[in-house]
Amino acid sequence: MMRIVRLILLLVVLSPCAVNGQTGMHINRVFGGKYISDPSVTEVMMSGDQRFLRSHDLNTLATFRGASATYAPILQPLVLADGAQAIGRNVRYKDGKLQYAFFMLPAIEKDGNKINRYLYYLNVDTGKNPSVMMIYFDGELSRTEAESLIKSLSK
Amino acid sequence: MEKSTGELSRIISLGERYFECSLSDSDESRLRDMLAHTTLEHPAIDELRAMMGFRAPVQIGRMGRRSGMRRIAAGIAAAVALVISLSVYIIRVDNAPTCVAYANGVRVTDEEEVVRLMMADMHYFGHGASSSTESFQTELGDVARMINDYESMYPEI
Numbered sequence A: 001m002m003r004i005v006r007l008i009l010l011l012v013v014l015s016p017c018a019v020n021g022q023t024g025m026h027i028n029r030v031f032g033g034k035y036i037s038d039p040s041v042t043e044v045m046m047s048g049d050q051r052f053l054r055s056h057d058l059n060t061l062a063t064f065r066g067a068s069a070t071y072a073p074i075l076q077p078l079v080l081a082d083g084a085q086a087i088g089r090n091v092r093y094k095d096g097k098l099q100y101a102f103f104m105l106p107a108i109e110k111d112g113n114k115i116n117r118y119l120y121y122l123n124v125d126t127g128k129n130p131s132v133m134m135i136y137f138d139g140e141l142s143r144t145e146a147e148s149l150i151k152s153l154s155k
Numbered sequence B: 001m002e003k004s005t006g007e008l009s010r011i012i013s014l015g016e017r018y019f020e021c022s023l024s025d026s027d028e029s030r031l032r033d034m035l036a037h038t039t040l041e042h043p044a045i046d047e048l049r050a051m052m053g054f055r056a057p058v059q060i061g062r063m064g065r066r067s068g069m070r071r072i073a074a075g076i077a078a079a080v081a082l083v084i085s086l087s088v089y090i091i092r093v094d095n096a097p098t099c100v101a102y103a104n105g106v107r108v109t110d111e112e113e114v115v116r117l118m119m120a121d122m123h124y125f126g127h128g129a130s131s132s133t134e135s136f137q138t139e140l141g142d143v144a145r146m147i148n149d150y151e152s153m154y155p156e157i
Helices: A002-018 A026-030 A051-055 A068-083 A143-153 B002-019 B025-037 B043-051 B055-095 B111-152
Strands: A042-047 A058-067 A088-094 A097-110 A113-124 A131-139 B098-103 B106-108
Touching (some): A026 A058, A026 A131, A042 B111, A068 A097, A068 A113, A068 A131, A097 B111
Antiparallel strands (some): A042 A058, A113 A131, B098 B106
C-alpha cells in the first residue's frame, strides 16, 4: 500500500515538470503578482496560444522590472541559481554586483519538440530611474534567433 | 455422494447428542471441527452452527474480509482517479494560455496592453544592455591599450 502511495505522490510531483519549461525555476518566486502593491514593479507573463508568442516562435515570455535598490538583491540570487545550470552564458559584474547576464538554459522536450530556454538579467543602478530587469523566454528558437529577438523587441 | 451422506449423518447424530447435552468434550470438539470445515449445506447444519455460535462469526469474518478487500480496491480506485484528475488539471492549467501583466499596482489582462507594457520594458532593457555592452567594450579597449603600452616598453625578443 505504501508503494502505491509513494508512486502516486511521485506522479503528482513529476507530472507538472514535463509540461512547462519555466516550471521549477527559481525566478518563478517573483512572478504571479507577488509585488503588485509596489507601483515601481512591472511584470508580464505570456504563455500558451497567444498571437504575439506565435509570431515570434515562443512558448513562454516573462519579464519583471522593479527598482534596482529593492529588487536587485532579490533577483540576482534567483537568476544566478537558475543560471548555474546554463549551457551558455555571458555574465558581467560591476562593483561586485551582477550588472548583465545572459544564460542559455538546458533545453527541455515537450511533445517531441526541443524547447530552448533563455534568461536575461540587467541591473542599471545609475540614472534617474535605477531599475533591475529580468527576461525569461522559451521556444524552439536558436540562440542566434533569441539574440535577434531581444534586439528587435528592444528597438 | 455416499461420503457426503455419511458425513451429514455423523454431523446430525453428533448434533442430536449436543442438544441432549450428552456429548463428550472431544466429540463436541470434533463436531465443531466438522461444522467449521464441511462443505455440505443442510438446515440442520445451519441450525447447529447458529446454536454453537458459528454462523455469525463466520459471516462476520467473511464480510470483514470482503469489505476489507473492497476498501483497498476503493482506495486504489480513488487514488488513481485523484492522480488522473490532478494530472489533467495540471496539464490544462499549464497549457492554458496566460496573458497577464501587473503594472502600477494594477492587474492587466488585455493582450494589447500586456504587449505594450512588455515592449516598454524590452525597450528599457535594450537601451540598458547596449549601454552595458558599450561600457564593457570601453573597458576592454582600455585593457587592450594598457597591454599595448606595457608591451611597447619592452623590445621584442
